[in-house]
Amino acid sequence: MKANYHTHTQRCMHAIGNDEEYVLSAIKAGFDELGFSDHSPWKYDTNFVSGMRMPLSQFDDYYESISHLKEKYADKISVKIGLECEYFEKYMPWLENFIQEKKLDYIIFGNHYYQSDEHGIYYGRAVRQERYMKAYVDDCIAGMKTGLYSYLAHPDLFMRCYDRWNDYLQSESYRLCKAAKELNVPLEYNLAGALYNECYGTKNGYPNIDFFKVAAEIGNDVIIGLDAHDNEDIEKEWYYEDAVRVLDDLGIHRIDTIRFLR
Ligand SMILES: [Zn+2]
Ligand SMILES: [Zn+2]
Known part of the structure; x- marks a missing residue:
């Protein structure tokens, strides 16, 4: 099965293309299943407004759309509704309730910020520190211990700060x-990182081969995520095909679907 569970929408304010165009592109590229996982809203204690996620007030529109x-496309592709969420410890009771209720x-799991954004x-x-x-x-x-998340997105996010591997990163990667x-909990091989590196000619960032060598050794399940x-x-299918090749060469156990909440 060809599936992707990491897909954003314009609501996060840093993505382009409307919801339907994402579905049409996925059909065109031969996906059997497409999961939307836009950056989750949070209900903050403060009046903070994030510039990189949908406001809570847009969630219902997201869900309905x-x-x-x-x-509409049930006979052509299976579409799933999800979110990409951080682990903000103090807001986890809210999140847990929200995902059940909705x-x-x-x-x-996209672990982007320390404590909360x-x-x-x-x-x-x-x-870097x-x-x-x-x-x-x-x-x-x-x-991961909460058992709520279907997988960990870009686990090697930390490579944004490093242009070479070192012993400390190696030992922390083992721990992870x-x-x-x-x-x-499966780990994601993130294709947005691959695309970024190619566009900007950078070599650091993710996905990082040294990290996935550790994952191969530990025997982690790995899933490809487009992070579109x-x-x-x-529709840039060569990135997907390339990722399959890289993971196969490492002898990694690749999975193509996830555990759902219901
Ligand atoms: Zn994003
Ligand atoms: Zn993402």
């Missing part, structure tokens, strides 16, 4: 991969 597409099919510490920059690298892995593990294996922020990204 994707539900409509689910029905009847989401699944959520994926209200404080603005983005792991993709902060992990060892204490944040440790906190990143600690949060990944705490989040071992926990994921024990908790039975543009419906046309879904």
Whole structure:
């Protein structure tokens, strides 16, 4: 089965293409299943407004739009409704309740911020300091322990800060991969990172081969995620094919579907 569970929409304010165009691109590229997982809204204690996720007030529109597409294209593709959520410890009771109440099919885990984005510490920059690298892995593990997330997106996000591998990253990667294996949470091989590196000629960032060598050794399940922020990204099939080749060469156990909440 060809599936992708990491798809954004314009509501997060940094994606292009309307909802239907994403579905049409996925049909064109031969996907059997497409899951939408736009950046989750959160109900903050403060009046903070995030610039990179849908406001809570747009969630119902998101749900209705994707539900409509689910029905409209039911004979051509299976469409699922999810969200990409962080693990913000103090807001987890709210999130848990929200995903049940709203009847989401699944959520994926994108560990982007330390504690919450209200404080603005983005792991993709902060992990340059060892204490944040440790906190990143600690949060990944705490989040995976909740059992709520179907997989961990771009687990190697920390490579945004490093242009070469080192012993510290190796040992923290072991810690992360071992926990994921024990908790039975698949890891994502993220294609938005591959696309970014190709567009900007950068070599650092993710997906990182050294990280996935660790995952191969530990025996993690790995799933390819497009992390599409543009419906046309879904049609760039060579990225998907290339990822399959890389993972096969590493001898990684690749999975193509996920565990759903209901
Ligand atoms: Zn995004
Ligand atoms: Zn994403």
